[in-house]
Amino acid sequence: MASSLPPNVHLSKHPCLRAKLSQLRSKGTNARETKTLVHEIALLLGAEALAQLDVDPDGTDETPIGYEYPYETIDCSKLTVVPILRSGLGMVEAIQTLLPDSVSVHHLGLFREKMTLQPVEYYNNLPQSPGSVARLAIVVDPVCATGATACAAIQILKDWGVEKIIFLCVLGALPGIARAAAEWPEGTQVWAGGMDDGLTDKGMIKPGLGDVGDRLFLTIGK
Template sequence: MASSLPSNVHVSKHPCLRAKLSQLRSKSTNARETKTLVHDIALLLGSEAMTQLEIDNVETDETPIGYEYTRESIDCSKITVVPILRSGLGMVEAIQILLPDPVSVHHLGLFREKMTLQPVEYYSNLPQSPEQVAKLAIIVDPVCATGATACAAVQSLRDWGVQKIIFLCVLGAVPGLTRAAAEWPEGTQIWAGGVDEALTDKGMIKPGLGDIGDRLYLTLGK
């Protein structure tokens, strides 16, 4: 299945991630457990995805017993994390933990219109000053189903001026991942914790995870 995906889509093979994803799929997993599992999966997935970041040798420092060493770090000043509201918020802390220094967080509010399944943007706090444009944007959204929301987010960030995008999702469907990967293939790398083949007629991944936003925030049955 993964072999049929575009070359800029990467699927985790981490056994711990796969086990946690199986736990997350269960309808018996409560909101607190869902939050923890989404965080843990994002931490594992983010650590795989960010092996591509470059190390900067910034300065020398001294160890507690008096030996000099070169401090290795990552320039976080031009990295931003972009959660897709609402469920993407559940992945933000994991990425903040992974990076060695604080990074900006800019939110995108997108929802799928129920009849057309097309994305509608209702919120964006991307700064308009050219000096504040990030070089790398890390988009976090637990589910990539039809791919429409992912494409809209990629396009927004590309229009903003980013040079590269890493898109992280806990679970993706083959049609959605393929669609998202084609939006800006030379600038976007997509990392998925797992992949399911198909969608329901309502655009939900099957067997999937259900509506992660509803599961995180106990708004089931709204």
Template sequence: MAPSLPPNVHISKHPCLRAKLSQLRSKSTNARDTKTLVHDIALLLASEALSDLTVEPAGTDVTPIGFEYTFEAIDCSKITLVPILRSGLGMVEAVQTILPDPVSVHHLGLFREKMTLQPVEYYNNLPQSGHAVAKLAIIVDPIIATGQTCQAAIQSLKEWGVEKIIVLSVLGAIPGVTRAAEEWSEGTELWVGGLDDGLTDSGMIKPGLGDIGDRLYLTIGK
């Protein structure tokens, strides 16, 4: 981990992830391969980030040859998955694959205003007050550039009442990752596939990998 980063930031050192990230960066990678690479990177990140989940005995079961064994399980009822629209949708299936049981999915729609680069919320389907609040929220968003969108998502989930947030991101810029990590440092962990130094004048990570939403959904030049 780079010494300048907050302690709640984790940068993956997995060799397969690093190789796949290099493939994802290439402008020659088509939309189908982009989707696959984002899924694979998210799968590797999630396996690292969720390694501290508690496994508990949940009764017994019987193997196909008749031996009884202790059935172990993770309580997924207090976990929720929060993709940031639209590119975060590309990471949802990977996290659902890692977890042993289904979890709720609550979407947050945020975009950056072009002139100020400030986040604007246009959609939020978190349950209203009075409904059960998840203990753990897993935010998935492939890019942390300025960090303001991630920061706004963390604020929304903290206000909702979650006890812990895990952010999974394919690539981040040092300033944005730092900003997001400091928003609620005692309750948030960031797990990032790779890290770049800075941003362009328009708020894009450099060298980066472009607008991942456009690359996933072939909306480049919109």
């Protein structure tokens, strides 16, 4: 499958991630366990995806035994994390944990209309002043199924003015991942923890994970 992926798509091969993804797929995994697994998978995936960030020198500091060392950091002032509501909230803390400094979080509310499977935007708190536009947006959404929601988020952020997008998903379907990667290929890198081949007639990944938002927030059947 990896050989057929677009060049801006990256599929994790981390053994711990793959084992945790198998645990997450199980119908026996409860809401508390689902939350933990989504967080842990996002940590592993985020560590891979964010390895491309630049490290900047920031003077020197001193160790507890009196030795000076060069201090390195990452400029987080022009980064933002963009969770797609609801389920993207389950990945935010992992990205915040990985970054060495505080980073802004801007939410996008997008849902798929049940008949057409097309995304509908219902919430957007991206600040509109030119000086507040991030250079890099790290978009988090556990599932990329048809790719329509991912494409809508990428287009919204591109119109906002970001220079680059890193899109992270726990699991994607091959058609949806390819669609998201093609939306703005020169500005977007797509990272997936795992990938399945197809979708059901309702636009769900198969075998998939089910509805991660419902599993995280215990709203299955409502």
